Amino acid sequence: MPTSPTLSAADRAYTLTKELVLSGELPGGHLFSEGEIADRLGVSRTPVREAFLRLQAEELLTLVPKRGAIVAPVPPGEAEDVLDAREAVESAAVRRLLRTPARVAAVADELRAVLEKQREHAERGDLPAFAEADELFHRTVVAAGGNALTIRFYGGLADRQRRMSVHALGPVPEQLPVVLREHAELVEIIESGDAARFATALRAHLDGTHRR
Structure with missing residues (x-):
């Protein structure tokens, strides 16, 4: 997915991860790691962690300590x-x-x-x-x-x-x-x-x- 060079690493991680969730590429119940997103974007895990926190606040992810995050199903x-x-x-x-x-x-x-x-x-x-x-x-x-x-x-x-x-x-x-x-x-x-x-x-x- 194209990302703007003007976006911060955290914003890029947020945009990519959110699109993967909304598009269904990461379905409800799927567990994935910060490293997977970091590798796709060529960034460290720190901005990905920040993105995950934002998405948890939006109720799209549930963070799992030391494992990553689970995509929240639609209730x-x-x-x-x-x-x-x-x-x-x-x-x-x-x-x-x-x-x-x-x-x-x-x-x-x-x-x-x-x-x-x-x-x-x-x-x-x-x-x-x-x-x-x-x-x-x-x-x-x-x-x-x-x-x-x-x-x-x-x-x-x-x-x-x-x-x-x-x-x-x-x-x-x-x-x-x-x-x-x-x-x-x-x-x-x-x-x-x-x-x-x-x-x-x-x-x-x-x-x-x-x-x-």
Whole structure:
């Protein structure tokens, strides 16, 4: 993974390790050492230790003395909380967007551009990139609502969403075309101006992807 030369060694270790966790390359429950990350970056273990502490504070790692760190699994209860929050925020964003019909066409175009990128990732079988684009698609829906408070709140869910998507879709790659089709349907519903139908379709989409 490319890293900026302007970043400190600790920042580089933090960025790399976090990406490995969010992408699923380091899955929940996996034990790995400071030395593994230090070797990949060509740095000492001290900045890696600092990075691990930051990631433990973010509840992504659990430190194991003299052994390294274990990737924290996504707690089942937390996943359900995230899904409930997403339903509420995204549905509210669409209701708010539809109060300004003149903006709908531009938002639909933006969503379709993200969807096309997601389709390309699916064709390549690049699940981490697909999951990242999935998060961007839904974040774009929220941004369209124009509520600064909910946009910031939703941004705080981004890391959890990526991990949940990788976890949910990794074992069932045949689900990727289903996600793409449902995303396309969500865009069409937004264009139709039916906020209630969007909320129903969003719930079905999240249920099918994460609550199977």
